[in-house]
Amino acid sequence: MILLFAISIFVILITSWLLQYYKYEKFLGKFKGPRPLPLFGNTLQFGKTTDLLRILLDNRKKYGDIYKLYIGFSPPFVVISNVKFLEYLLGSTKILEKSVEYKFLYRWLGTGLLTSRSLKWKKHRKILTPAFHFQILEQFVDVFDHYGNILVKKLEQEVGKKSVDVYPYVTLCSLDIICATSMGTKVHAQDDSESKYVFSVKEMSRIIMDRGFSALKRFDSLYYFSKDYQKETQVLKILHGYTNSVIRSRKQEIIKENRQNDDLPPDEDDIGRKKRKTFLDLLLQYTKDGQSMTDAEIREEVDTFMFEGHDTTSAAVAFALYSFAKNPDVQRKAVEELRSIFGDDKDRPSTHRELQEMKYLEMVIKETLRLYPSVPFYARNVHEDIEYDGGIIPKDTTLTIFAYGLHRDPETFPDPERFDPERFTQEKQAGRSPYAYLPFSAGPRNCIGQKFAMLEMKSLLAKVLRNYELLEVPEHKIVLASETILKSATGMHVQLKKRNL
Numbered sequence: 041m042i043l044l045f046a047i048s049i050f051v052i053l054i055t056s057w058l059l060q061y062y063k064y065e066k067f068l069g070k071f072k073g074p075r076p077l078p079l080f081g082n083t084l085q086f087g088k089t090t091d092l093l094r095i096l097l098d099n100r101k102k103y104g105d106i107y108k109l110y111i112g113f114s115p116p117f118v119v120i121s122n123v124k125f126l127e128y129l130l131g132s133t134k135i136l137e138k139s140v141e142y143k144f145l146y147r148w149l150g151t152g153l154l155t156s157r158s159l160k161w162k163k164h165r166k167i168l169t170p171a172f173h174f175q176i177l178e179q180f181v182d183v184f185d186h187y188g189n190i191l192v193k194k195l196e197q198e199v200g201k202k203s204v205d206v207y208p209y210v211t212l213c214s215l216d217i218i219c220a221t222s223m224g225t226k227v228h229a230q231d232d233s234e235s236k237y238v239f240s241v242k243e244m245s246r247i248i249m250d251r252g253f254s255a256l257k258r259f260d261s262l263y264y265f266s267k268d269y270q271k272e273t274q275v276l277k278i279l280h281g282y283t284n285s286v287i288r289s290r291k292q293e294i295i296k297e298n299r300q301n302d303d304l305p306p307d308e309d310d311i312g313r314k315k316r317k318t319f320l321d322l323l324l325q326y327t328k329d330g331q332s333m334t335d336a337e338i339r340e341e342v343d344t345f346m347f348e349g350h351d352t353t354s355a356a357v358a359f360a361l362y363s364f365a366k367n368p369d370v371q372r373k374a375v376e377e378l379r380s381i382f383g384d385d386k387d388r389p390s391t392h393r394e395l396q397e398m399k400y401l402e403m404v405i406k407e408t409l410r411l412y413p414s415v416p417f418y419a420r421n422v423h424e425d426i427e428y429d430g431g432i433i434p435k436d437t438t439l440t441i442f443a444y445g446l447h448r449d450p451e452t453f454p455d456p457e458r459f460d461p462e463r464f465t466q467e468k469q470a471g472r473s474p475y476a477y478l479p480f481s482a483g484p485r486n487c488i489g490q491k492f493a494m495l496e497m498k499s500l501l502a503k504v505l506r507n508y509e510l511l512e513v514p515e516h517k518i519v520l521a522s523e524t525i526l527k528s529a530t531g532m533h534v535q536l537k538k539r540n541l
Contacts, residue, residue: 147272167326222345286342
């Protein structure tokens with residue numbers, strides 16, 4: 041009897057899977073892809089996060105720059121690194137919904153700017169855009185410099201050693217910066233080398249990526265019985281506790297500032313300068329028609345910016361430092377540019393104008409993000425049937441933007457594995473589609489903080505290069521791991537030597 045019941049359930053599941061498969065194949069049959077297995081789809085093709093990008097890139101070589109995957113019972117994924125399709129997709133004002141996989145972030149980030157549906161996203165994007173005006177960003181340059189100085193001092197203890205993993209140092213520095221600039225509070229992360237917050241972000245990133253490629257953990261009812269669910273519950277207490285403390289701290293500071301400056305205009309300091317408005321200040325002070333943002337909405341956006349504002353930037357800076365060590369000629373050119381700006385002065389703070397003048401360093405950062413995009417792929421959901429190229433993409437299909445594969449297209453970037461900042465001269469950029477290079481996405485739902493990130497990366501890299509020569513560790517090899525943010529499972533090791541400018 042039990043055996044008969046089990047066989048019946050199995051037959052029902054197989055039938056259900058096949059019906060869904062043929063429903064989508066009627067429209068997506070023109071796209072190639074690896075052959076799926078009933079029930080599992082292509083999930084057995086994927087294993088560790090360190091294998092993921094290699095497998096996706098191998099699929100691209102086999103099946104082309106638009107191919108499909110089936111993951112368990114989920115609707116199909118169309119994996120896209122085709123410029124024409126990406127221009128259509130990212131330029132659309134209709135295809136704005138993130139894919140269903142972003143629900144795995146809900147317990148952590150709620151429905152903040154990264155994960156929210158289009159109506160809420162439009163509202164909050166409008167609220168937050170003023171926080172990234174260039175006049176606001178200009179005021180943060182001194183903050184970048186302050187925490188960059190702490191980073192340089194922390195790295196000094198590693199000078200002369202055979203090898204140092206720069207990633208943990210940069211991560212803590214970036215966390216200090218995002219809290220100071222966007223939240224208006226000091227957390228002294230660089231003085232806490234065993235940051236529970238940083239560890240928890242890494243653990244959540246791994247869990248989310250594992251769920252995305254698991255036929256079973258994609259279902260909440262099954263995931264709740266897994267060890268990862270127990271781990272997620274533990275790290276969320278740390279993550280939410282951290283951001284709640286940041287919000288409380290800033291609220292108290294605002295009250296204190298208001299008491300001290302009762303006689304001043306609300307937007308001016310004691311010498312008549314316009315006060316710097318942080319991202320968190322905008323959230324706390326926002327009202328419309330008598331309605332303010334709820335505490336839950338504020339925490340969602342703070343959690344989102346704490347994650348996106350420190351983890352993506354720190355990964356890019358660490359990959360850039362590693363790339364400088366691997367490419368001494370590139371490092372020499374970047375140092376020459378810095379010498380033309382600062383002479384032999386290692387300590388003078390960068391101005392906003394000087395950061396803008398670092399054209400070659402910007403090219404290095406862009407090339408770093410080409411080879412090592414902080415977010416190697418991201419996805420949109422088709423919430424209604426859409427027409428494309430004479431065919432139909434059916435409702436609920438997931439459209440995955442495979443930036444890592446796009447950036448390694450040999451037709452757009454010849455000899456794609458070679459590190460060459462000259463790919464980003466003005467002339468060469470003008471000759472490429474803006475959709476051929478997507479480290480910050482593109483179109484209406486692009487990254488709101490990309491200008492902030494570029495200034496921060498320039499400031500930190502310039503600070504380190506002015507003080508240290510970066511040397512390769514020959515035996516060290518990075519192993520790329522896609523855990524929502526691209527990282528190296530083996531760290532990013534270099535040697536540090538005091539620089540004589």
